[in-house]
Amino acid sequence: MNSAESFGMSADTDSVTSLVRDTVTSTTATLDQVLNPKVQAVNFAGTVSLSNCSGSVVRFSDSEDNDPALVMSNGHCLESGMPGPGEVVVDQASSRTFGLLNASGSRVANLRANKLVYGTMTDTDVSFYQLTTTYGQIKSSYGIDALTMAETHPVAGTAITVASGYWKRLYSCNIDGFAYSLKEGDWTFKDSVRYTSPCKPIGGTSGSPVIDHATNKVVAVSNTGNEDGQRCTINNPCEVDESGNVTVRQGISYAQQTYQIPACFGVDNKLDLNASGCVLPKP
Known part of the structure; x- marks a missing residue:
């Protein structure tokens, strides 16, 4: 279990040439963006370090800035040890700390949990901690956004x-x-x-x-x-x-x-294992 010389043209000619060049360049760039959309460079912003593992500050599409932020990691990374087969841990007090990283990978803050929301190694291997800070507070203090969780099944080749x-x-x-x-x-x-x-x-x-x-x-x-x-x-x-x-x-x-997990969290990022579409194992 486990990462660009001048050619001596007149000012007027230069202006026209520059205008044509800019227009062509702009049009080419626009076509290129449509035909070859650029991917967003992945960096460390929003990731965290645990004492024994890695993780990330995550949010769902309907999470709000004043919601308590969540950290996602593995179930086998719990401070209490690995949950047994069939075991599900929910709503346990925790004061675990997480090192928040910026885009370049520098540690900019220590975030603290107030509870372990969910943890299991049954069917999946995931844990969620609730922090004492909100998404908005993390953004205003450190300029870092949480990572958003996709809600559709990933595709081979991605x-x-x-x-x-x-x-x-x-x-x-x-x-x-x-x-x-x-x-x-x-x-x-x-x-x-x-x-x-x-x-x-x-x-x-x-x-x-x-x-x-x-x-x-x-x-x-x-x-x-x-x-x-x-x-x-x-x-x-x-x-x-x-x-x-x-x-x-x-x-x-x-x-x-993780695409099926957002269905298990509702208003204020509260876990609801009985919510429609939630397939996470229950205690």
């Missing part, structure tokens, strides 16, 4: 970056595909994101947001990889298909999708 606040390291690759079931030790994760080989996160990158280059939105949370080629053991997850066939991909890493 260019992504795994942004590790713990190591201050970015890993860029593509979504290779999805594992129907990913088994690691006693735990099983569903519909996991499989990275292409350039993304090889290491220990401490667990909990890193997986960011879509085209939208700059979070599509998954990074959590594990097969290190030694072993079959279905800790740090060596295996893929299991619908028929029960097992595939081991040594050196390949994975993340857990």
Whole structure:
């Protein structure tokens, strides 16, 4: 479990030439933007470092600036240890701190939680902490926006970056595909994101947001990889298909999708596991 000389023309001629050049350049730029929309460069802004893992300050499309901010990481990164199979932890007091990073990866603040909202390693591997500060306060104090979580299933081939606040390291690759079931030790994760080989996160990158280059939105949370080629053991997850066939991909890493999570949070960022469309495991 686990990143441009002058040619001596007259002033009038120069003006006309400049006008033509600017017009052509502007038109070319506009066409280029339409035909080849530029992706947003992924950086560290909004990511955080935990004592043992990575994470990010996240918000949903309907979150408001005065809502208490949330930090997302992995369930296996909980300060209380890894939840057992089938275990779901909700609404527990916590004073955990998180190092907030700016775009360049510099630590600009320590944020503090007042509770662990949710944590599990069943079906997925995710945790959410509620902070003592709001999104608006973080923005006004540090100029940093929370990362927005996507609400649609990611697509194979998508260019992504795994942004590790713990190591201050970015890993860029593509979504290779999805594992129907990913088994690691006693735990099983569903519909996991499989990275292409350039993304090889290491220990401490667990909990890193997986960011879509085209939208700059979070599509998954990074959590594990097969290190030694072993079959279905800790740090060596295996893929299991619908028929029960097992595939081991040594050196390949994975993340857990997050598109279904926004449905579980309502007004004021309050967790509601009974909300329509919420499929997160319940206690």
